Amino acid sequence: MYAIVDCNSFYCGCERLFRPDISKKPVVVLSNNDGCIISRTDEAKLLGIDMAVPYYQNKELIEKNKVSVFSSNYNLYGDLSARIMATLSQVAGKENVEVYSVDEAFIDLHQVPEKDLQKMAERLKETVEMWTGIMVSVGVAPTKVLSKVANHFSKKNKVSTAGIMVLDTPEKIHSVLQATGIESIWGIGRRYALKLHAVFGLENAAELSRMPPEWARKNLGGIVGVRLLAELNGQSCIYLKNPLEKKKRIATTRMFGRPVSDIKEIREAVATYITRAAEKLRRQRSAATIIEVFVMTNAYVNTEYEYNPASYYRSRQLPQPSASTPELIHHAVQLAEELHRPSTRYLKAGVLLSGIVPDNSIQANLFLPPVPAQKQLMEAIDNINFSMRNDMIKYASAGLHKHWKMRQELRSPRYTTRWEELPFTR
DNA sequence: TCTGGGGTCCTAGGACCC
DNA sequence: TCTGGGGTCCTAGGACCC
Numbered sequence: 001m002y003a004i005v006d007c008n009s010f011y012c013g014c015e016r017l018f019r020p021d022i023s024k025k026p027v028v029v030l031s032n033n034d035g036c037i038i039s040r041t042d043e044a045k046l047l048g049i050d051m052a053v054p055y056y057q058n059k060e061l062i063e064k065n066k067v068s069v070f071s072s073n074y075n076l077y078g079d080l081s082a083r084i085m086a087t088l089s090q091v092a093g094k095e096n097v098e099v100y101s102v103d104e105a106f107i108d109l110h111q112v113p114e115k116d117l118q119k120m121a122e123r124l125k126e127t128v129e130m131w132t133g134i135m136v137s138v139g140v141a142p143t144k145v146l147s148k149v150a151n152h153f154s155k156k157n158k159v160s161t162a163g164i165m166v167l168d169t170p171e172k173i174h175s176v177l178q179a180t181g182i183e184s185i186w187g188i189g190r191r192y193a194l195k196l197h198a199v200f201g202l203e204n205a206a207e208l209s210r211m212p213p214e215w216a217r218k219n220l221g222g223i224v225g226v227r228l229l230a231e232l233n234g235q236s237c238i239y240l241k242n243p244l245e246k247k248k249r250i251a252t253t254r255m256f257g258r259p260v261s262d263i264k265e266i267r268e269a270v271a272t273y274i275t276r277a278a279e280k281l282r283r284q285r286s287a288a289t290i291i292e293v294f295v296m297t298n299a300y301v302n303t304e305y306e307y308n309p310a311s312y313y314r315s316r317q318l319p320q321p322s323a324s325t326p327e328l329i330h331h332a333v334q335l336a337e338e339l340h341r342p343s344t345r346y347l348k349a350g351v352l353l354s355g356i357v358p359d360n361s362i363q364a365n366l367f368l369p370p371v372p373a374q375k376q377l378m379e380a381i382d383n384i385n386f387s388m389r390n391d392m393i394k395y396a397s398a399g400l401h402k403h404w405k406m407r408q409e410l411r412s413p414r415y416t417t418r419w420e421e422l423p424f425t426r
Numbered sequence: 427t428c429t430g431g432g433g434t435c436c437t438a439g440g441a442c443c444c
Numbered sequence: 445t446c447t448g449g450g451g452t453c454c455t456a457g458g459a460c461c462c
Contacts, residue, residue: 031430
């Protein structure tokens with residue numbers, strides 16, 4: 001059996017933690033650049049504020065109803081996420097926990113006797129809520145997909161389920177599948193939901209589960225669909241992921257706070273992003289062989305998102321894998337210069353690192369000199385930046401003023417990760 | 427005027443090799 | 445006129461997730 005523990009309106013929950021005055025009020029959190037609404041409390045959902053819609057389109061509704069609005073504060077959310085995951089590990093055993101996202105974890109419950117599943121789910125929920133103050137919902141079922149279905153059901157029916165749904169009999173599974181719309185199944189996105197409804201007339205998860213595997217292979221993305229159907233039918237085939245696995249692509253991409261044309265500013269932005277990406281790379285003890293850079297102009301034609309990455313995109317294969325910030329900056333800035341067209345208004349830029357290998361297996365290139373000193377230098381800088389604060393030591397090419405930086409006008413204090421921003425209490 | 431960011435997996439098709 | 449077959453690797457694109 002698997003459990004999924006999922007935080008309720010996670011980002012909003014983090015904001016409320018230090019603001020008891022808004023604990024019962026509607027709250028929303030915005031994406032980077034204060035662009036879209038990416039987290040809503042139940043009170044905000046009731047007002048008709050939808051997920052992922054642009055902030056400006058809801059501004060009137062928000063102001064009229066005195067909704068509290070926050071820019072995203074990733075320092076705060078990241079720190080609380082780490083505490084939640086540590087709590088789950090302590091209750092369920094570290095080896096049984098898969099951190100699935102910033103606010104969710106799967107837990108392998110094979111060692112828990114069937115009769116104790118409900119009690120275990122309660123313990124997980126109560127401990128996280130008591131130790132961190134963040135509310136969670138728990139779904140338990142024989143497969144990961146069914147545990148997500150159970151979790152979704154418990155969130156939709158908070159009162160009758162008390163935030164916990166254990167699917168331990170065929171009858172319970174069937175009735176919850178019947179109550180789950182096709183579009184709410186983990187693995188069915190917008191495209192498939194439309195198609196399943198329009199072409200095949202499927203409405204709920206129970207109906208989907210009765211389709212034959214060959215049909216899924218043909219109409220639901222091949223083997224992916226076959227697995228999804230098997231999981232819905234209680235046959236587990238998506239297992240806990242190995243926590244030691246490393247990322248295969250590392251990206252840092254951002255909207256600018258305003259349109260940018262100046263090559264100087266584009267260079268600064270790309271140098272800043274690649275510095276971040278290189279830190280992520282070294283943190284997982286990897287090196288990269290492929291570096292990609294893109295810049296983007298306005299991607300919206302009226303309200304349609306429309307962009308052609310090929311025209312703004314360049315990539316380069318490095319002569320040997322690298323994790324050295326100055327070296328990566330050098331290549332990234334060159335690529336950005338090749339891309340840049342004068343008097344073009346760019347709104348976004350990004351860098352991606354791939355071709356990732358372990359940093360201890362870097363193949364020496366016969367034609368290039370070795371760079372052991374680089375590695376020590378990077379380690380020293382990371383130690384200072386990770387332990388004190390980001391950007392304690394920075395690269396001149398990343399710029400000092402960063403006029404292009406994203407807007408974050410409504411960010412709350414970083415209560416738990418900055419001495420200067422600790423909350424006060426009397 | 428204002429529209430996020432960072433990932434995953436799978437498949438098809440072309441290039442290339444013997 | 446007739447023009448192999450099988451394997452591997454890479455890339456682009458399509459779907460999905462939170």
